[in-house]
Amino acid sequence: MRGENDKKKKASKFNLEIILGFLVSLFLIGSCLQSDTKSIASHKQIAEKIVELPKEYLYGFDKSTHVFEKVPIKKNQFIANILSNHGIGFSLINTLEQKAKDVFSVTKLRAGKDLVLVKSDECSEAYCVIYEPDRFSYVKYDLRDSVNVEIIEKEVETKIKSTSGIVSSSLWNALAQDTFRDLLVDKMEDALSWSVNFYSVQAGDKFKLIYEEKWIDDEPAGIGRVFGAYYENEKPHYAIYYENEGYKGFYDLEGRPTKKGFLKTPVKASRISSRYNMNRYHPILKRRRPHYGTDYAAAYGTPIRAVGNGVIEIASYTRGNGKYVKMRHDKVYQTQYLHMTRFAKGIKRGVKVSQGQTIGYVGSTGLATGPHVCFRFWKNGKQVDHLRENFPPPDPMKAEELPKFMLVKDEIQFELDRIKIVEDPALTYNEEEDQNSALLAENLK
Ligand SMILES: [Zn+2]
Structure with a gap:
């Protein structure tokens, strides 16, 4: 009876794998048109290799021929104390500390976590020290060949x-x-x-x-x-x-x-006069300052349109922004439109607007050399370059x-x-x- 069940389970698992394999191959057809069958074959080989790894290896060392000793890091304890307690000489520890500086400094080791000493048997000296700063990676301090320090990403x-x-x-x-x-x-x-x-x-x-x-x-x-x-x-x-x-x-x-999707631009028939740039030379302030927006140059009075449905959060004035509008589209996205000459009729806090609706007109109020909209895109409260975002196509x-x-x-x-x-x-x-x-x-x- 049990054997029967197991067989059934195996069969259904097999089916699921075939279906998922097919599914994946379809994705592959979608994403890499040329060599889908080839890549599936090589993926299978890779998959087999990785599946075997965790059983036999730990931190890249063969489990059957190595011993892994866990040493908890206590409060106010330095790596030098821990390692010298385990028989490692001070000059080697010193070299380790120097080499670690540019990769993962030993000052970043945290109390409460473990160091893992890798040895060939219980009695021998450790020739490698492992530290896991998080669950996605580990640091390997290899004491052989004049010390090597490396951060290694774990297999996912x-x-x-x-x-x-x-x-x-x-x-x-x-x-x-x-x-x-x-x-x-x-x-x-x-x-x-x-x-x-x-x-x-x-x-x-x-x-x-x-x-x-x-x-x-x-x-x-x-x-x-x-x-x-x-x-x-x-x-x-x-x-x-x-x-x-x-x-x-x-x-x-x-x-x-x-x-x-969002409309590509807040103004029709405009040109980009300045892109999102973390290191822009500001033409008025005459110094380097990040530019968190995209500037669209257009004639005075050109209508500015909301790039998506949303609610107006701010329609106000500041010395830098001039007359500006900020709106929220959903939990994630907000957009902001700067340097307007005036707001469109009825645009104020709390008003609902739809995609394409005129919210104001191009001007040069605030810190602006000529008529343009400085368009700013906010994602989860941070300004991002909207031209680099993965938005759904509008069509x-x-x-x-x-x-x-x-x-x-x-x-x-x-x-x-x-x-x-x-x-x-x-x-x-x-x-x-x-x-x-x-x-x-x-x-x-
Ligand atoms: Zn700007």
Whole structure:
């Protein structure tokens, strides 16, 4: 009976791997057109190698021929004390301290963490010292050959997982019980934010998610990409992840971006007179000062338009900005428009505006040499170069791209549809689907 079950389990795992392999190959077709079959083959080889590594090796040393001694770093204890207590001479320790300076200084070692001494057997002297500043990397102080210091990134394994659930109250975020679930809620909102209003979720709403989970040292370490999201209130909503040259992000089942893109420029028929630049020479202040915006030169009085739907947060004046408007588009994005000659009618704090609506007119108020809009893009409260951001295209996908998208879409939708919704009224992992996809997705990067 048990053997029978195991066999079934194996069979279904095999199927899932084939499907995921296929899925991944479709992504590969999308992202690297030329040699998809070749790269899959080599990825498999890489995957096999990496899967074997953690069993036999620790910090790159063969476990069967090395001893790893953990030494906790106590408060106010210097590495020199620890190492000399373990028989390492002061001149070697001194060399280590000097060489470590430019890579990972020993002054950065923290009490409460461990040093790991690598030896060939219990009695011999350590020839390598390991320190893990975080879970993603370790520092290797190799005492052989006049000391070498190196920071090594750990192997990250990617598993494809799914989750599903039924919302039990309108407090969607309250369902998130730990960091990962919190992140998953964020990812779900990100994927579907333009089609589902997450400010008014209802008890009984259903959701499903297929996503990558990053593993380090056989422990979950974070969430990667979301491949598919499903949310059902009065009707079902899908978000399908798809990458192409112009944009990586979410599309609906017809191939329309699930998020509405921003307009490329706040003024029609303008030219960029100065780009976002961390080291710009300011023409008026006559000194180097970062320029956190993109300047669009246009004639006095040219209408300035909102690049996306949103709410006006500020319509005001400062000596530097002149007359300016700042608006919020969603949880993440705000935009700001400087040096206006005047605001458009009705533009003030709290007013809702739609994409393309005129909010003011080009001028040179504040610190400006000539008529232009200094356009500033804020992401999570920080100013970014909007020309370098990965925004959804404002137009639907090109017709010639659609067949490729549809292949990916069919697979993801199929996988989403066959996830059984867990009745447990909380964000619950679907353990049945919790299977290792053997690093395949990792190679999509
Ligand atoms: Zn500017």
